[in-house]
């Protein structure tokens with residue numbers, strides 16, 4: 404195959420292959436379909452060249468377009484070829500960074516060796532200093548994980564499913580403990596020994612809805628991954644059935660479920676909600692409500708905490724008010740250093756979502772109509788509360 408054809412095939416494979424999905428957004432469909440805009444670990448964003456080294460794969464992950472046995476055109480790049488293609492795009496200022504993943508071509512460590520070789524050529528021969536996100540293939544050996552951490556700004560091993568039982572339903576070859584969690588532990592240890600390694604840390608991704616798992620299963624494992632393995636980000640990818648695969652007839656996961664998981668993840672990671680608080684967002688089935696924002700559900704289930712006095716509440720108390728985020732909570736605290744908050748209009752000017760916040764806040768002089776809204780905020784909940792489970796043992 405000509406380079407252009409291989410490029411087309413492997414960019415396309417990276418687009419659908421959840422092994423390489425990184426939560427990045429496509430910038431444009433044509434002419435540069437291979438460019439994706441990605442959020443940088445420290446803020447801001449860049450254009451990434453996102454590609455697989457090969458779409459040859461001996462694994463049988465039932466949600467993946469590259470699974471073994473599927474009738475698709477298979478191809479590969481040699482490390483020198485791929486590094487050269489990237490540098491051509493970079494010199495034309497079309498891309499600023501690389502996101503490199505791959506199918507598992509027979510052996511994870513051997514495939515990782517070629518991926519690492521590609522990055523070594525970029526770093527040492529072409530002196531490319533920019534952003535590289537390198538996927539660690541499940542089952543790769545310690546030496547390759549260590550090498551990846553030396554070369555890349557960010558690494559990731561995709562977990563795909565929250566428990567061994569769920570993973571077994573969608574892949575007969577992947578081993579959650581040895582193949583996925585062990586490399587994550589190695590990355591944590593390597594980073595603890597040398598802080599300068601892999602500055603963007605490690606991330607992972609779940610395929611949501613492929614294995615019949617609940618949101619509770621996913622959130623339990625997510626909490627454990629953040630706490631015990633210090634993951635920087637967790638991505639969620641709604642399952643979409645692949646033609647000519649064992650899950651072809653399974654219904655796709657609604658994108659809204661993926662969105663609710665991201666919202667809940669945000670509460671855990673950015674807002675500092677405890678796993679016990681997040682548990683309140685789950686219904687009887689163990690899933691988040693598709694119809695309501697998880698932060699709103701949590702507030703409704705803790706009605707005794709409200710209304711919050713915006714003139715005296717702590718930062719953490721403000722953060723638990725629907726419609727108030729970290730930036731607006733800080734704005735409130737800064738503003739009241741100068742003067743009290745005495746009108747909804749003041750809050751609106753601070754970019755607070757007043758419609759969401761008013762039922763949960765209070766200040767001296769609040770209008771009667773606004774107080775009435777507070778009385779009606781406890782809607783009939785459609786789910787019964789369930790006991791708060793413990794996270795202990797999720798990864799033990």
Ligand code: SF4
Nearest residue numbers: 422460462464467470
């Ligand atoms: S390892 Fe699984 S998810 Fe990754 S490319 Fe192969 S079949 Fe797809």
